[in-house]
Amino acid sequence: MIHIIAFYLFAVMTVASGAITILSRNPVHSVLWLILAFFNAAGLMVLTGAEFIAALLVIVYVGAVAVLFLFVVMMLDIDFAELRAGFVRYFPFGALVAIVLLAEIVLGIGAYRAGNLELGTPDGTAATAAGLHNIEAIGGLLFSRYLFLFEAAGVILLVSMIGAIVLTHRERGGTRGQKIAKQNQRRPQDATFNVKPEVGKGVSL
Amino acid sequence: MDWSHSLRLIAPEETLSIAGLVLLLIAAWGGDKASRLISILAVAALVGATFLVAPALCGGHMGPDYAAFFGQVHADAFSAFGKILIYLSAAATLVVAPTFFERLGAMRAEFPVLVIFAAVGSGMMVSAGDLLALYIGLEMNSLAAYVLAAFVRTDGRSAEAGLKYFVLGALASGILLFGMSLTYGFTGTTSFSGINAALAGGLSNGALFGIVFMLAGLAFKISAVPFHMWTPDVYEGAPTPVTKFFATSGKVAAIGLTMRVMFDAFGEQADAWRQIVVFIALASIVVGALGAIGQKNIKRLMAYSSINNVGFILVGLSAANEQGASAMLFYLVIYVAMTVAGFVTVLMLKDENGNQVEEIDKFAGLSRTRPGLALALGLVMFSLAGIPPLFGFWGKFLVFKAAVDAGMMPLAAIGFAASVIGAFYYLKVVKVVYFDEPADVVKGDSDIWHKALLVVTCLFISPLGYLLSGWLQHLTDTASTALFYAL
Numbered sequence: 001m002i003h004i005i006a007f008y009l010f011a012v013m014t015v016a017s018g019a020i021t022i023l024s025r026n027p028v029h030s031v032l033w034l035i036l037a038f039f040n041a042a043g044l045m046v047l048t049g050a051e052f053i054a055a056l057l058v059i060v061y062v063g064a065v066a067v068l069f070l071f072v073v074m075m076l077d078i079d080f081a082e083l084r085a086g087f088v089r090y091f092p093f094g095a096l097v098a099i100v101l102l103a104e105i106v107l108g109i110g111a112y113r114a115g116n117l118e119l120g121t122p123d124g125t126a127a128t129a130a131g132l133h134n135i136e137a138i139g140g141l142l143f144s145r146y147l148f149l150f151e152a153a154g155v156i157l158l159v160s161m162i163g164a165i166v167l168t169h170r171e172r173g174g175t176r177g178q179k180i181a182k183q184n185q186r187r188p189q190d191a192t193f194n195v196k197p198e199v200g201k202g203v204s205l
Numbered sequence: 206m207d208w209s210h211s212l213r214l215i216a217p218e219e220t221l222s223i224a225g226l227v228l229l230l231i232a233a234w235g236g237d238k239a240s241r242l243i244s245i246l247a248v249a250a251l252v253g254a255t256f257l258v259a260p261a262l263c264g265g266h267m268g269p270d271y272a273a274f275f276g277q278v279h280a281d282a283f284s285a286f287g288k289i290l291i292y293l294s295a296a297a298t299l300v301v302a303p304t305f306f307e308r309l310g311a312m313r314a315e316f317p318v319l320v321i322f323a324a325v326g327s328g329m330m331v332s333a334g335d336l337l338a339l340y341i342g343l344e345m346n347s348l349a350a351y352v353l354a355a356f357v358r359t360d361g362r363s364a365e366a367g368l369k370y371f372v373l374g375a376l377a378s379g380i381l382l383f384g385m386s387l388t389y390g391f392t393g394t395t396s397f398s399g400i401n402a403a404l405a406g407g408l409s410n411g412a413l414f415g416i417v418f419m420l421a422g423l424a425f426k427i428s429a430v431p432f433h434m435w436t437p438d439v440y441e442g443a444p445t446p447v448t449k450f451f452a453t454s455g456k457v458a459a460i461g462l463t464m465r466v467m468f469d470a471f472g473e474q475a476d477a478w479r480q481i482v483v484f485i486a487l488a489s490i491v492v493g494a495l496g497a498i499g500q501k502n503i504k505r506l507m508a509y510s511s512i513n514n515v516g517f518i519l520v521g522l523s524a525a526n527e528q529g530a531s532a533m534l535f536y537l538v539i540y541v542a543m544t545v546a547g548f549v550t551v552l553m554l555k556d557e558n559g560n561q562v563e564e565i566d567k568f569a570g571l572s573r574t575r576p577g578l579a580l581a582l583g584l585v586m587f588s589l590a591g592i593p594p595l596f597g598f599w600g601k602f603l604v605f606k607a608a609v610d611a612g613m614m615p616l617a618a619i620g621f622a623a624s625v626i627g628a629f630y631y632l633k634v635v636k637v638v639y640f641d642e643p644a645d646v647v648k649g650d651s652d653i654w655h656k657a658l659l660v661v662t663c664l665f666i667s668p669l670g671y672l673l674s675g676w677l678q679h680l681t682d683t684a685s686t687a688l689f690y691a692l
Contacts, residue, residue, distance in 0.1 A: 148215065148274045152329065152341045155222060159322045159345060162229070163352035166315045167367075 006111040007047055009104060014040040027076055031069045038062055043108045052134035211273035214280035217254040217288060218325055224250035225321040232314030240314045244299050247317035251296040251324060261285035262680060267687035276396050277335040282687035286534060287331030287461035290541055294453035295324040297545050300654050301552055302446040308559055311357045323349035327458030333465055336385045336395040346458055347374050354443040366442025373435045381422025387415030397469040405473045416471055416478055426459040429519060430488035433512045440508035448504060449548035452511050453541045460518060460537060464530060467522060468688055475525040482523045483616055489516030490620055494627040502563050503551055510589055513627050514540050520620055521604040524611035530685035532607040535677060536600035543597055546662035547585040553578055555649025562647055565634060570643025579638045581663050588666045590631035591624055596670035
């Protein structure tokens with residue numbers, strides 16, 4: 001029973017916060033709702049017994065969203081004083097969201113303890129990973145059965161890196177880079193010298 | 206499963222990937238000065254990979270012996286056919302690209318590297334035997350393609366093309382992934398043969414939605430109506446050699462992938478997707494033909510022409526049998542030759558300062574000032590229109606014959622009628638070139654490689670091409686047999 005309740009809670013929250021992400025006018029609010037959506041999706045993963053993927057979802061996506069958040073803040077001119085102005089007024093709502101999240105965590109852990117959710121019947125081609133942890137099972141598949149695709153995915157990352165550099169890197173003229181060998185070879189007598197300027201005349205350097 | 210056997214089967218991909226990595230190192234140390242050298246080496250690598258895959262096609266390899274990595278990759282005659290076309294058209298792109306980019310001051314040493322990785326991804330697409338391999342190949346190709354479209358950073362049109370292609374391509378990938386997840390959810394497996402077996406009993410609503418969404422994503426990649434909107438803008442804005450690359454190697458990869466998915470994964474449910482394909486085919490033929498009429502820019506015209514041609518190729522897909530698949534492959538070969546010839550001609554149309562001339566009005570009277578180029582343009586246009594003595598006619602004939610033999614007379618009739626509309630705008634270009642008063646804009650000259658490439662492809666699409674038709678027919682039959690044997 002706890003499974004069903006937890007599943008519907010997580011699912012409804014995922015869909016609802018996803019919808020609010022695209023409906024809210026303030027980009028910062030959108031990002032916050034997106035984080036909530038990811039947390040709930042991670043909860044769904046926990047219910048199916050894929051705790052490793054749940055952890056990945058939180059670490060990678062919520063981490064990535066934090067970076068995205070920074071970009072949003074940097075690129076858009078958002079008046080934070082105005083945002084903070086309604087803090088007291090919105091505090092009850094914020095507290096409500098926090099309580100929902102807390103309740104979800106408790107419920108999720110309870111459901112996870114109660115055993116995995118029964119999913120559809122697998123086709124039987126994949127080897128059963130009895131007695132293995134999530135991470136071991138995924139690693140075993142990635143580096144044996146899906147080795148070729150894993151390597152190809154690495155090439156995709158390389159391509160995207162080359163692409164990003166090609167499109168954004170440009171040589172800037174007039175900058176002074178470090179020339180370490182030359183800088184180290186420099187002696188005091190190369191850099192400083194004494195002059196005796198006559199009174200009333202300047203020096204030319 | 207035998208690892209060494211699998212690794213031997215993907216030798217072309219390994220060769221190209223290693224070549225790409227080595228060339229990237231040369232690019233890192235040599236800088237943009239080395240870009241000519243890197244282009245030449247990249248062409249050598251692509252030609253070498255072509256020789257590596259050729260035995261699979263000539264020897265008619267097919268079946269489980271030639272499936273690598275648990276059936277995720279099929280190194281059979283069908284994928285060899287697609288890869289040869291892809292690698293050769295990528296090499297043809299690299300032959301013409303350096304001159305074009307050097308004039309704009311935009312040649313970068315990374316260009317050949319990106320083309321090589323795009324070709325690797327395309328090769329994975331035509332040899333995919335698994336939804337995961339499909340997606341990874343597709344993304345490798347697409348990511349490189351987005352960057353190539355925006356390669357001339359200083360040109361606003363190029364940047365716009367790259368951004369448009371990226372945003373719409375990401376949307377299409379999302380649609381495709383959604384379809385794949387539905388398919389996986391309702392069949393419980395990602396391998397094409399497994400999906401085919403799971404769907405043999407019957408089609409649930411969820412799986413049907415999966416097919417529809419996957420088909421929508423694939424239709425975007427082959428730029429078929431109603432997912433064609435991006436094509437004219439991207440083809441016009443992207444640098445011309447890159448447009449040529451999209452229209453040849455990218456198209457072959459996407460169509461090969463569509464054939465793999467439709468026949469290998471959903472072959473048992475051909476009746477479910479046939480009506481969708483019939484609609485897409487007819488809509489592409491009609492919209493491609495009508496949209497091209499008002500175009501003033503030759504690259505936009507070629508974009509609509511490619512939409513139109515995809516429609517004809519899909520007529521072969523709707524037949525859903527070996528004859529149809531073989532006709533599609535035959536059409537693809539001719540289409541690639543026509544497109545290469547067309548874009549090389551476009552690249553050779555330069556004014557006295559060496560700038561590209563893309564407006565059709567300015568080609569007026571080309572026959573009197575540059576008879577050779579005018580003849581090439583005329584040949585390409587007549588061939589694209591499918592006028593009988595030229596080779597372009599034979600491709601259209603084969604796909605319509607396959608459709609008629611499969612009992613789809615109305616489809617063939619509407620297709621015939623629409624190809625007459627298409628002939629109008631092709632002939633309009635010929636009229637401007639041969640019968641208008643000379644505008645005398647096109648004056649620039651091109652190097653020997655452009656001319657050699659143009660002569661070879663023009664000879665292929667000329668009536669002399671029929672001398673090869675027996676041999677080509679044998680190869681396409683072998684490839685399509687391999688495609689169906691992979692079930």
